[in-house]
Amino acid sequence: MIGALDIFAVALFFISFFGLITSRNIIKTIIFILTMQTSVIMFWLFIGSRTGTIPPIIDVGDIAYMYNLPAYADPLPQALMLTTIIIGICVVAINIIMLNTLFRKYKTTEWSNMAKLARKDHIEKY
Amino acid sequence: MDMLSETLLVTLLVIWVLCCVLILFERRIYRNIIYFGIFSLIASLCYLLLGAPDVAMAEAGISVFATIFFIVCIEKSYSRQGGAVREKSESMRRGRWIIKIAVPLVFSAGLFALFVRFMPDIPVNTYLKDQFLARFMTDVGGYNAVTAILLGYRVYDTLFEALILVVSVVAVAHMSWAEELSVPDGRHSEIENSNMAVFTMRIICPIILIFGAYLILNGHVAAGGGFLGGVAISTFFICRYYIYGIYDMPVKKVMRMEELVFIYFTLMAVLFVTLIGANIYLPSDFAEVYQHLYLIIMNTLIGLKVACGFFIIFYRYVTVERIEGELPAEEGGSQA
Numbered sequence: 394m395i396g397a398l399d400i401f402a403v404a405l406f407f408i409s410f411f412g413l414i415t416s417r418n419i420i421k422t423i424i425f426i427l428t429m430q431t432s433v434i435m436f437w438l439f440i441g442s443r444t445g446t447i448p449p450i451i452d453v454g455d456i457a458y459m460y461n462l463p464a465y466a467d468p469l470p471q472a473l474m475l476t477t478i479i480i481g482i483c484v485v486a487i488n489i490i491m492l493n494t495l496f497r498k499y500k501t502t503e504w505s506n507m508a509k510l511a512r513k514d515h516i517e518k519y
Numbered sequence: 520m521d522m523l524s525e526t527l528l529v530t531l532l533v534i535w536v537l538c539c540v541l542i543l544f545e546r547r548i549y550r551n552i553i554y555f556g557i558f559s560l561i562a563s564l565c566y567l568l569l570g571a572p573d574v575a576m577a578e579a580g581i582s583v584f585a586t587i588f589f590i591v592c593i594e595k596s597y598s599r600q601g602g603a604v605r606e607k608s609e610s611m612r613r614g615r616w617i618i619k620i621a622v623p624l625v626f627s628a629g630l631f632a633l634f635v636r637f638m639p640d641i642p643v644n645t646y647l648k649d650q651f652l653a654r655f656m657t658d659v660g661g662y663n664a665v666t667a668i669l670l671g672y673r674v675y676d677t678l679f680e681a682l683i684l685v686v687s688v689v690a691v692a693h694m695s696w697a698e699e700l701s702v703p704d705g706r707h708s709e710i711e712n713s714n715m716a717v718f719t720m721r722i723i724c725p726i727i728l729i730f731g732a733y734l735i736l737n738g739h740v741a742a743g744g745g746f747l748g749g750v751a752i753s754t755f756f757i758c759r760y761y762i763y764g765i766y767d768m769p770v771k772k773v774m775r776m777e778e779l780v781f782i783y784f785t786l787m788a789v790l791f792v793t794l795i796g797a798n799i800y801l802p803s804d805f806a807e808v809y810q811h812l813y814l815i816i817m818n819t820l821i822g823l824k825v826a827c828g829f830f831i832i833f834y835r836y837v838t839v840e841r842i843e844g845e846l847p848a849e850e851g852g853s854q855a
Contacts, residue, residue, distance in 0.1 A: 418548065
């Protein structure tokens, strides 16, 4: 059953991909980068929880957990995804600071307007 | 997984995908950001149902920061011009929608179909999971397997992740338009705060700080750890900024402190890898004490590092990026 749920994460990845290449506003593009990353994290956690969904935190003094190993969720994808989340927010912070700098120069947040103004700027300069 | 939580998971996933479709069709940016908050909250609940409480807490904390960054970014461009200004991009010419909408739609739908058709359906290999779960208590120590992997088996991953946070802070400080690092101390912000929110935050603020310290110090025995504690502590500083509305934080000193913490963190990790968990060279009677000490020190260093990083990024946004009128305005750009 859990294996069949992967389709949600894959579908969300491609919906975000479609939004990424068709959205006209730059802020919306940055939001779609974040949703794409969330779908990838969800896919990994689906794979890690196919055998069991108990959190991999062992009770103090619980010796019998060794005989129940398949019921626990996989801790390795969780540890990797924890670092992925922090890296994702770093990427978004850099994106937003670049957008702010560009907004101060061109006073717009639309892709097409900004491309037109940048082209005009380039032609005037050279 | 029982029937009830499975039904709940499927329902949440359907709402999750619908939220993304809503973002796709909504053109007002404030609403997009609110939909993104709902999206993150539902994703966090799903992580909890899938047995990943650490990742769920990290996602919840990070969604708060992403919302704050977006709002700080757009409030200059949208709300200061008097109400929500709808930007007009050029209307689509005849036949232009084929290139702009139809071709990407066919492209992504085709990729999706290909992925679903050829997705390998092999059973999951659980060898590493069994090894990690069976041996992490003696190898690294603690009772939380995720923290044991982060700080023991894969400590180099954590090292490079902290390096990326440093790089991001440096990029944020040097890629923006302003030359100076911070504004003069004691300058008041023009934020309009309501009494009710300030009263509530004054009560919640110390509790958030204690919660962050608890998450850091208990990271090896319960769900939590350095990342989540650091995010909670930097949330405390955001609340403090909102209550007093004054820039009196020494940002340069915090930047220097972050670099120092990173150096200590690297030294500690290298020491640990050299000693391999402190149970070879050290007397084995006290192995558990050394291991717990190592885990607590590493969690504290990571927590300080993440708190400093997010603190610097947030203050950079709200202080330097919000001040206007210090650069000569570019006249060519305003005639869109």
